[in-house]
Amino acid sequence: MYNKFILVFLLLIQCYNIIKAQHRLPYILDMVHNNPGETAYITKYNNPSFLKTQGFTGTVPHWHINCAITYDNYGNILQDSEKEWIERKAFEIEKKIEEFHSEGIEVFPFTDFIIFPQSIWKKYAHDITYKNEQYKPDLNKPKTKELLIAQIDGIFKRFPALDGLTLRFGETYLHDTPFHQGNSPIRKGTEGIQDHITLLKLLREEICVKRNKKLFYRTWDFGFNFHNNPTYYLAVTNQIPPHPNLIFSIKYQQGDYHRMTPFNPTLGIGKHQQIIESQSRMEAYGKGAHPYYVAKGVIEGWPETKYEIDANSNSFTGRLSTQNTPRGIQDILSSNKLQGVMTWSHGGGWGGPYIVHEIWTDLNTYVVSHWAQNTQKTERELFFEFTDSLGFDNYNADLFRNIAILSIEGVRKGHCNSYSSNNLWWTRDSYFSVTDNNNIVKDIIKQKKEELILAEKAESVAIWLQIEAISKQISCSNKDLQEAIKVSCSYGRIKYQLIEQMWKLMLLNEHYQSKKIIDKKQILQIIQKYDQLWKEWKQLKDSNIYCATIYTDLAFLNQEKGSIKELVNLWRYRLTIK
Numbered sequence: 233m234y235n236k237f238i239l240v241f242l243l244l245i246q247c248y249n250i251i252k253a254q255h256r257l258p259y260i261l262d263m264v265h266n267n268p269g270e271t272a273y274i275t276k277y278n279n280p281s282f283l284k285t286q287g288f289t290g291t292v293p294h295w296h297i298n299c300a301i302t303y304d305n306y307g308n309i310l311q312d313s314e315k316e317w318i319e320r321k322a323f324e325i326e327k328k329i330e331e332f333h334s335e336g337i338e339v340f341p342f343t344d345f346i347i348f349p350q351s352i353w354k355k356y357a358h359d360i361t362y363k364n365e366q367y368k369p370d371l372n373k374p375k376t377k378e379l380l381i382a383q384i385d386g387i388f389k390r391f392p393a394l395d396g397l398t399l400r401f402g403e404t405y406l407h408d409t410p411f412h413q414g415n416s417p418i419r420k421g422t423e424g425i426q427d428h429i430t431l432l433k434l435l436r437e438e439i440c441v442k443r444n445k446k447l448f449y450r451t452w453d454f455g456f457n458f459h460n461n462p463t464y465y466l467a468v469t470n471q472i473p474p475h476p477n478l479i480f481s482i483k484y485q486q487g488d489y490h491r492m493t494p495f496n497p498t499l500g501i502g503k504h505q506q507i508i509e510s511q512s513r514m515e516a517y518g519k520g521a522h523p524y525y526v527a528k529g530v531i532e533g534w535p536e537t538k539y540e541i542d543a544n545s546n547s548f549t550g551r552l553s554t555q556n557t558p559r560g561i562q563d564i565l566s567s568n569k570l571q572g573v574m575t576w577s578h579g580g581g582w583g584g585p586y587i588v589h590e591i592w593t594d595l596n597t598y599v600v601s602h603w604a605q606n607t608q609k610t611e612r613e614l615f616f617e618f619t620d621s622l623g624f625d626n627y628n629a630d631l632f633r634n635i636a637i638l639s640i641e642g643v644r645k646g647h648c649n650s651y652s653s654n655n656l657w658w659t660r661d662s663y664f665s666v667t668d669n670n671n672i673v674k675d676i677i678k679q680k681k682e683e684l685i686l687a688e689k690a691e692s693v694a695i696w697l698q699i700e701a702i703s704k705q706i707s708c709s710n711k712d713l714q715e716a717i718k719v720s721c722s723y724g725r726i727k728y729q730l731i732e733q734m735w736k737l738m739l740l741n742e743h744y745q746s747k748k749i750i751d752k753k754q755i756l757q758i759i760q761k762y763d764q765l766w767k768e769w770k771q772l773k774d775s776n777i778y779c780a781t782i783y784t785d786l787a788f789l790n791q792e793k794g795s796i797k798e799l800v801n802l803w804r805y806r807l808t809i810k
Contacts, residue, residue, distance in 0.1 A: 260604045262576075265294055265579025267582055272294075273578045277597075286601060297341040300322040301390050306386075340398045340448055344406075348379060359373060360379060369414070371431055376417070401416045402450070418431070418458075424457060436475055462501055479506065482507070482508065482509060483509045489516065495537060499564050502569070505569065511526070512575055515580035519586075520592045529640065536644065540552065565607055573603075589712075589713075598614070599615055599618060615636070628706050639695075646696075652675050655668045661788070663789070664785065685735065696729070720779075722772055730765045755807065756807060769783075
């Protein structure tokens with residue numbers, strides 16, 4: 233009788249493990265995406281031991297691995313200076329692969345395609361490029377394919393332990409590779425469909441079939457193409473035979489990591505495996521400097537996706553989303569296409585803010601990655617698992633959740649608007665670009681929606697005041713964490729109060745341009761509030777070690793032209809004129 237009991241017990245355990253395994257996605261990856269040309273992030277997410285404790289199966293490091301080979305398999309082409317740099321790079325990568333493998337973490341380096349050493353371009357440029365297009369590889373030319381095959385062969389001969397590659401064709405950044413040049417081989421428009429097919433067939437054969445390595449092919453591009461157009465996506469992928477080693481890697485939004493965009497309609501369709509890319513430190517929304525809870529939106533869908541959103545204008549159509557329209561990644565599980573997630577724990581965009589404490593990165597990364605480890609768990613369950621790991625008691629865990637949930641709409645209603653179209657790039661990284669909003673502001677006034685917009689900005693500020701008030705009530709044994717949460721909430725409140733003043737000024741400035749009489753006292757009050765907030769923001773940074781670097785009053789990449797600084801200074805001058 234006892235033996236029968238033991239047998240039944242063991243069978244139950246086996247069944248439980250099988251069921252549990254069925255709800256675990258195969259690929260749970262993390263990427264640290266360093267800013268191009270800047271010092272690499274110092275973060276625990278570069279530590280293989282930490283990744284192992286968090287249940288990750290692989291890492292997607294930003295190593296430019298296709299720049300770490302000497303093409304010895306193709307002849308003696310490179311200059312000594314190129315070889316010296318490449319050998320140093322290759323040695324570093326080799327050591328890092330060993331470190332990750334020692335913890336059982338697979339390695340799929342992320343790199344841009346197609347890139348070759350300068351010596352190869354000098355010798356073969358005519359044979360591998362389109363006419364009159366510098367560094368634009370032509371996949372229809374035999375030499376291009378020949379060199380690409382030599383590159384793949386060189387990578388896996390130099391790094392035989394490598395588990396596979398993650399490739400991007402949509403952007404090419406070579407700030408950290410002084411001896412290399414390259415560009416995307418994919419042409420714009422429908423011509424790009426055949427380019428993708430040609431490239432994918434070659435990569436599938438050389439990486440997936442011949443070498444039995446994984447290929448994560450990122451669909452990211454600019455425009456309405458492979459990444460976010462289902463027709464385009466299927467036109468490419470339907471021509472590629474599925475393979476267990478071939479996986480398409482796709483951002484969850486129809487566009488970049490922005491609010492007021494639909495869920496990506498290329499997800500859950502076609503015949504190929506897919507993984508979801510999820511940014512933990514949203515590059516357009518503070519980069520982890522202040523609360524912004526992303527994971528709930530990724531898994532369940534953002535509040536705004538209850539409504540139909542026009543992907544071109546980033547505005548509501550006035551209709552509800554249809555019942556069968558996916559809003560979050562949990563909605564595509566039944567398609568059996570989703571095979572994993574790639575969290576971007578760090579990176580994306582340019583410049584700051586640069587964070588000191590990783591609390592908001594940790595929250596978003598934990599919930600998304602652990603959902604992939606058990607898709608039957610709810611976002612709420614995973615959230616409180618995370619707070620348990622921080623040592624919060626139940627009351628303080630609830631306070632922390634209130635902050636996180638409030639931040640979802642506090643961010644959207646500050647950055648975006650619900651009543652007109654949106655230019656989602658008007659503020660990003662640590663910059664504010666006024667001119668990017670010019671047409672939006674004109675349209676708001678034309679449609680007589682000014683009061684609605686300003687009411688929404690006031691609502692955002694009210695949310696952030698509430699967030700800040702809650703943060704002052706949180707208490708936990710880790711006083712550093714407690715302080716980091718508190719200062720990040722004040723950071724967010726100041727930022728969104730500033731954004732409110734920017735919108736007031738942008739709208740009034742448009743009235744001025746339209747020759748309407750402007751109350752200069754109102755302008756003066758806005759600028760005074762604006763100056764006071766910048767002063768407070770700087771003081772916050774100077775007085776607290778856990779405060780992230782603050783924004784600038786300049787436009788993208790520190791340009792004064794088109795910035796909020798330019799507009800404010802213009803009004804300072806106008807106010808001096810009698």
